[in-house]
Amino acid sequence: xxxxxxxxxxxxxxxxxxxxxxxxxxxxxxxxxxxxxxxxxxxxxxxxxxxxxxxxxxxxxxxxxxxxxxxxxxxxxxxxxxxxxxxxxxxxxxxxxxxxxxxxxxxxxxxxxxxxxxxxxxxxxxxxxxxxxxxxxxxxxxxxxxxxxxxxxxxxxxxxxxxxxxxxxxxxxxxxxxxxxxxxxxxxxxxxxxxxxxxxxxxxxxxxxxxxxxxxxxxxxxxxxxxxxxxxxxxxxxxxxxxxxxxxxxxxxxxxxxxxxxxxxxxxxxxxxxxxxxxxxxxxxxxxxxxxxxxxxxxxxxxxxxxxxxxxxxxxxxxxxxxxxxxxxxxxxxxxxxxxxxxxxxxxxxxxxxxxxxxxxxxxxxxxxxxxxxxxxx
Amino acid sequence: xxxxxxxxxxxxxxxxxxxxxxxxxxxxxxxxxxxxxxxxxxxxxxxxxxxxxxxxxxxxxxxxxxxxxxxxxxxxxxxxxxxxxxxxxxxxxxxxxxxxxxxxxxxxxxxxxxxxxxxxxxxxxxxxxxxxxxxxxxxxxxxxxxxxxxxxxxxxxxxxxxxxxxxxxxxxxxxxxxxxxxxxxxxxxxxxxxxxxxxxxxxxxxxxxxxxxxxxxxxxxxxxxxxxxxxxxxxxxxxxxxxxxxxxxxxxxxxxxxxxxxxxxxxxxxxxxxxxxxxxxxxxxxxxxxxxxxxxxxxxxxxxxxxxxxxxxxxxxxxxxxxxxxxxxxxxxxxxxxxxxxxxxxxxxxxxxxxx
Numbered sequence: 001x002x003x004x005x006x007x008x009x010x011x012x013x014x015x016x017x018x019x020x021x022x023x024x025x026x027x028x029x030x031x032x033x034x035x036x037x038x039x040x041x042x043x044x045x046x047x048x049x050x051x052x053x054x055x056x057x058x059x060x061x062x063x064x065x066x067x068x069x070x071x072x073x074x075x076x077x078x079x080x081x082x083x084x085x086x087x088x089x090x091x092x093x094x095x096x097x098x099x100x101x102x103x104x105x106x107x108x109x110x111x112x113x114x115x116x117x118x119x120x121x122x123x124x125x126x127x128x129x130x131x132x133x134x135x136x137x138x139x140x141x142x143x144x145x146x147x148x149x150x151x152x153x154x155x156x157x158x159x160x161x162x163x164x165x166x167x168x169x170x171x172x173x174x175x176x177x178x179x180x181x182x183x184x185x186x187x188x189x190x191x192x193x194x195x196x197x198x199x200x201x202x203x204x205x206x207x208x209x210x211x212x213x214x215x216x217x218x219x220x221x222x223x224x225x226x227x228x229x230x231x232x233x234x235x236x237x238x239x240x241x242x243x244x245x246x247x248x249x250x251x252x253x254x255x256x257x258x259x260x261x262x263x264x265x266x267x268x269x270x271x272x273x274x275x276x277x278x279x280x281x282x283x284x285x286x287x288x289x290x291x292x293x294x295x296x297x298x299x300x301x302x303x304x305x306x307x308x309x310x311x312x313x314x315x316x317x318x319x320x321x322x323x324x325x326x327x328x329x330x331x332x333x334x335x336x337x338x339x340x341x342x343x344x345x346x347x348x349x350x351x352x353x354x355x356x357x358x359x360x361x362x363x364x365x366x367x368x369x370x371x372x373x374x375x376x377x378x
Numbered sequence: 379x380x381x382x383x384x385x386x387x388x389x390x391x392x393x394x395x396x397x398x399x400x401x402x403x404x405x406x407x408x409x410x411x412x413x414x415x416x417x418x419x420x421x422x423x424x425x426x427x428x429x430x431x432x433x434x435x436x437x438x439x440x441x442x443x444x445x446x447x448x449x450x451x452x453x454x455x456x457x458x459x460x461x462x463x464x465x466x467x468x469x470x471x472x473x474x475x476x477x478x479x480x481x482x483x484x485x486x487x488x489x490x491x492x493x494x495x496x497x498x499x500x501x502x503x504x505x506x507x508x509x510x511x512x513x514x515x516x517x518x519x520x521x522x523x524x525x526x527x528x529x530x531x532x533x534x535x536x537x538x539x540x541x542x543x544x545x546x547x548x549x550x551x552x553x554x555x556x557x558x559x560x561x562x563x564x565x566x567x568x569x570x571x572x573x574x575x576x577x578x579x580x581x582x583x584x585x586x587x588x589x590x591x592x593x594x595x596x597x598x599x600x601x602x603x604x605x606x607x608x609x610x611x612x613x614x615x616x617x618x619x620x621x622x623x624x625x626x627x628x629x630x631x632x633x634x635x636x637x638x639x640x641x642x643x644x645x646x647x648x649x650x651x652x653x654x655x656x657x658x659x660x661x662x663x664x665x666x667x668x669x670x671x672x673x674x675x676x677x678x679x680x681x682x683x684x685x686x687x688x689x690x691x692x693x694x695x696x697x698x699x700x701x702x703x704x705x706x707x708x709x710x711x712x713x714x715x716x717x718x719x720x721x722x723x724x725x726x727x728x729x730x731x732x733x734x
Contacts, residue, residue, distance in 0.1 A: 001617070023615040073650060074591070077690030078643075085686060099719070106617045107675055110635045111683045113643050115613060115620065116584075119605035120591055123598040163597075170601050174608050181612030184624050185503065192504040195382040196565040240534070248506060254534065255514040255565055258522035261534035266511055360523055361536050366439050366732055377447045378440065 001106050006096040011089040013105075018087075021109050026180035031114040034121030035079055038071035041124070071124075075117050082112055118177070126169035198256050201342040202249065206257040208340040208347050209318050213241035220355055236359035243318035244296045247273055249345075261358060263316040264289050272297045282306070288313045295319075299327055304334035308350070315356035319348045385562060385570035392575045395453060396420035398460030399427075403664070405464035411471045414586050416464075418641060419661060421579065422668030425552070427452055429671040432548040436526045436540070439730065443524055445551070446558045478594075485596035489585070489603055496607045497577045501570060505625040510568075513550050513629050517564040520554035527551065528730045540728045542721035546714055547674045549630035573627030580623060580636040581607070587640060590647040630672030638669045638676065639683050646687045653695040659703050662688070666707045670714050677715045681708035 001020055006013045022028045085091055086108040095101050193200045217239035224230045242261040245253055250269055253260060264272075271277060272293035281287055282294035282302050291310035294300040296319055310316070319336060321327040323346045332338065336348040367378060397413070400420025404411050431452060435445045464471075479486050515531030523529050527540050544550075557567045584606050585599070592598040610620040619635030626632055642665060648658045666684065669676040688704045691697065720726045 021615060021617045022613075025613065025615070027609070027613045073694055074647065077694060078646070078687050081686040081690060086682075104675065104678075107679060108682060109617070110619050110639055110679065111686060113640065115606050115609045116587060116640060116643065118609060119584075119602045120588075122605040123588075123592065123601040126601055127595070127597050166597060166601075170604070173601075173605055177605060177608045178612055181609070182614050184611050184614045184621075190504040191502055195379065195385075195570075196563065197504060197569040198565065251506070251508055251511045254531065255510055255518055256563075258515065258518035258531075258534060262532065265530065265532040266508065270508075361525075361528065361730075363439050363441070363525075363731075370438060370732060372438050372440065374435075374440070374444060374448060377444045 002103065005102055006092050006105070010093060013092050014087060014089050017092070017106055018109065021106050023182060025182055027114055027118070030118050030176070030180055031112065034118045035075050037121050038074070038117070038124065039076055041071075041128075075113065075120075078111075078113070086111065122170070122173035122177070126173055127166045196256060198252055199249070201345055202253060202256050204342045205249070205320055205345055205347060206253065206260060208342075209241050209243060209260060209320075210239070210257075212339045212347075212349060213239035213317070216355075220357075232357045234359070235362055236357045240358040241318055242314070242316050242356075242358070243320060244292050244316050245320045246322060247297055249320060250297075263292050263314045268293060269297060292316060295327065295330070296321060299325065301326075301330050304330075307334055311350050312352055312354075315352065315358075317350055317352060317355075319350070320345055321348070322346075381562060381566055382570060384560070385566040386574065388556075388560065388562070388567070388571040389574040389578065392571065393417060393578070395457070396424055398457045399424045401460030401464035401468065402456055403660075405460070405467045408467050409470065411464065411467040413471050413475050414582050415661075416471075417579075417582065418586065418644075419664060420460075421637070422664045424456075424668070425549070425671035426664065426668035427456075428552050428555075429546065429548045429668075432526065432551050433546070436545075436551075437728065439528075439732070440526075441524045442520050442526055442551075442554060442558065445526065446555045449555050450559065482594075482596040485600045488600050489581075492600075492604050492607055493578070493581045496581070496610070497574055499611070500577060500624050500627065501573055507626050509626055510628060514564055514568045516544070516550040517553040517557065517568060520551055521557055521564060526554075537730055539730060542718050542728070543674050545728065546670050546677070546717075547630055548671045549633075549673065552671070553628075568628035576627045576632045576636065577623065579633065580610075580640075583637050583640045583644060587644050587647070590644060631675055634669065634673045634676050634679065638665060638672065638680065641665055642680070642683045642687055646691070649688065649691055649700075650694065653691055653697050653700060659707070662707045666710045670710060674714075674718065677711040677718065679711075681711040681715075684708050 001017060004013065004016055004020060009016055018028060092101060092105050095105075194203075196203070217236075221233050221236075224233055238259075240259060240261050242263055243253075244250070244263045247269060250262060250264070251266065254262060268289050272290070277290045277293050277298065279294065279300055279302060282290045282300065283306060284290070288310040291302060291307050292314065294302055295307050318339075319331055321331065323341055323344055328338070328346050328348070331348050336350045338346055339349045340347045367375060396417045397420055400416035400418070400423060401411075402420075403423055404416045404419050428449065431448050432445055435448065512531050516527070519529045519531045519534065520526055527544065528537055529535065530537055553564065553567055553572060556562075556571075557564050560567075562571075581603060584603050588599040588602040592602065610623055613620040614624065615621060619639075622629065622632040623636045642662065645658055645662045645665070648655065648661075652658070662684065666680050669680050684704055684707050688700065688707070691700045717726065
C-alpha cells in the first residue's frame with residue numbers, strides 16, 4: 001500500500017491496512033460474522049448428529065448428500081493463527097524492521113478465506129436453516145438418525161417448500177453481498193473496443209510509425225553505405241523507432257507492439273502525472289526525461305530548444321499526442337513534422353542531427369564460448 | 379476475430395495440458411483419480427517443469443526459441459506419459475464424473491451458466507491496468523527480441539542483469555513461449571486465453587472446496603459458487619484477490635490469490651480428513667514448488683499460508699509429524715525469498731552476459 005507506512009503508523013498500521021484493503025466495505029465484517037455463524041450454528045448442528053463436539057471429520061449425510069461437519073475445525077484454527085500473526089499489530093512492525101513490507105503487507109490479507117467463508121456460510125444459512133426443520137433425514141435428541149420420510153406425498157411437499165425457502169434465502173444472501181461491497185463496474189461497464197483489449201487507434205498509430213521508420217531506416221542505410229557511418233548499421237536489420245506518447249498510450253503501446261522503444265519508463269511517467277514534474281524540473285540541466293514528460297505528458301510549453309535537446313539526447317524521433325490539443329502546434333513550432341493522423345491522435349516526427357541506430361544485443365559469441373547440449377536448437 | 383476465437387479455444391488446450399501433466403503424477407499405479415484434482419496437480423507440475431527449463435536456458439543466455447523447442451518436447455513427453463499412465467484410471471474417472479453430472483444435471487447447468495456469465499463479464503470488459511505494461515509487455519518483448527528477460531519491458535532497452543524480482547516467476551515467459559508456439563498475439567493470449575484459464579481454474583478450485591465442505595449436496599455447492607462469484611464482483615478495492623481476478627487476470631498473482639491460496643486451504647481440508655495421506659502432502663509440496671513460477675509473491679505467501687493453515691493440524695489431529703512435513707513444504711519459498719533478499723542487499727546478481 002503506497003499510502004501507508006509502517007514506520008509512521010506503528011501499531012495502528014494493521015488496522016489502517018485492513019481499512020484500506022476493504023475500503024469501508026463490510027466484507028471483513030461479513031467474514032467475521034460468517035465465521036461466528038459457522039462455528040456456533042454449524043457446531044451445534046454437528047453435535048446434534050454425532051453427540052460429540054470434537055473431531056474434524058464428516059459426520060452423517062442427509063437425503064441431499066449434504067454432510068454435517070464440525071465447522072469449527074474448518075475456518076477457526078486458521079483465523080486464530082491469523083489473529084496471532086498477520087492481524088497482530090506488533091507483527092508488521094517487527095517484520096518491517098527486517099524487510100521493507102510497506103508496499104506488500106496487504107498481500108498477507110489474501111490468506112484469509114474471506115470469500116470462501118462468506119459463501120460457505122451463505123450456502124449453509126440459505127439451505128440448512130431453510131430445510132433443517134423439515135429435513136427428511138435428521139437426528140433425534142439421542143443423536144440417532146431418524147427417517148421421517150414416511151409419507152412420500154408430505155415429503156414431496158416439504159421438498160418443494162424447502163426449495164422455495166432456500167431460493168429466497170439465497171437471494172437474500174446475494175443482496176447482502178451486493179450491498180456490502182463496491183461493484184467493479186460502478187463507473188460504467190466498458191466493452192473492450194478491440195479483441196486486443198486496447199484502444200482502437202493503437203494498431204493504426206504503430207503501423208504509421210513503423211512505415212515511416214522503416215522507410216527512413218532504408219534510406220539512411222543506403223546513404224551510409226561505403227562511409228564511416230556504415231559501421232553503426234552493423235547488426236541492425238530493421239528499424240526500432242523510439243517514441244513518446246501520452247500517458248495511457250505510453251502504458252499500453254508496447255503490449256501491442258514491442259518493436260517500438262519508449263523514451264521514458266513507467267516510474268518516470270508516474271512521477272510526472274503525480275505532480276513531481278513541472279516547468280522548473282524540466283528546465284534543469286540534463287533533465288531530459290522531464291522535458292519530454294512535461295511536453296508530451298503534461299502539455300507544459302517549455303523552451304523549444306530545451307525540448308529539442310531532450311529529443312536529441314534520448315534518440316526520440318516520434319511523438320504521439322491528441323489531435324486538437326495545443327501540443328500539436330507547439331511541436332510543429334519546435335520543428336517536428338506531422339506524418340499522419342488517426343481519428344484522435346497525431347503522429348509527429350523529429351529528424352535528429354545524428355540518428356541513433358538500435359541493434360539487438362548479439363549473443364552469438366557467448367553461445368560459442370559456453371556450449372550447451374541443446375545448442376543445435378539455435 | 380478468428381484469432382480471438384482461437385484464443386478462447388486455447389483455454390481448453392491449457393486444461394488438457396494441465397490434465398496430462400497431472401496424470402503423470404496422479405494416475406501412477408492408481409485405478410481411481412479425480413479429474414479436478416488431476417488438473418490442479420498438473421497446473422503446478424507444469425509450471426515447476428517450465429521453471430526448471432526456463433531458468434536453465436536463461437542462465438546460459440540462450441534465445442527464447444530454444445526454450446520453445448525444449449518446451450514442446452517436454453509437453454509432448456508429458457502428454458504421452460500422462461496418457462499411458464492414466465489409461466486405466468482415466469476412463470473410470472470420466473465415467474464416474476459423467477454419472478455424477480447426469481445425476482445432477484440442473485445443478486451443473488446452473489454452475490456452468492454462472493461460470494460462463496462470470497467469465498464473459500470479465501473477459502469482454504476493458505480494463506486499463508498499469509501492471510500490464512510490465513507483464514504483458516514482458517511477454518511481447520521476449521517475443522520481439524527472441525530473448526528471455528534481457529530487455530526492459532517498459533522501454534525496450536537492454537538490461538545488464540536479470541531483475542531478481544521476476545527471475546523465478548517465469549509465468550510471463552511461459553506466455554511468450556505459448557504465443558510463439560501458436561503464433562498468437564501476446565495480448566490475445568494474456569487477456570483472453572490466460573484470463574479465461576485463470577477464471578475457470580478459480581471456479582474449479584471453488585468447486586473442489588465445495589465438494590469438501592458440502593459433500594454431494596448440489597444445492598449448497600451451486601449456491602456456494604454463485605455467492606463466491608457475486609462476492610468476486612463486489613469485494614473490489616485495488617488490493618483484493620477479487621480485483622486481481624476481475625481486472626488483472628493476465629498476472630500470475632491472479633492465480634496466486636485465487637487458485638494457489640484457496641488450493642492450500644483445500645489441501646488443509648483433505649488433511650483434516652486424513653492427516654497421514656502421503657499424496658496430499660506431496661501435492662502441498664508440489665504447490666509450494668510450482669507456485670513460485672506464478673509470482674514472486676508466492677515465495678512469501680505460500681510458506682505463510684502453509685504455516686497458518688496447516689500447522690493447526692498439529693493440535694487438531696494431535697500429530698507432531700505435521701510440523702516437519704509443513705516445514706519441508708515451506709522451504710522452497712523461504713529459500714527463494716532468501717535469494718531475493720541477497721540480491722536486494724547486493725550480495726548476488728545474475729548478469730545477462732558472461733562475466734568471466
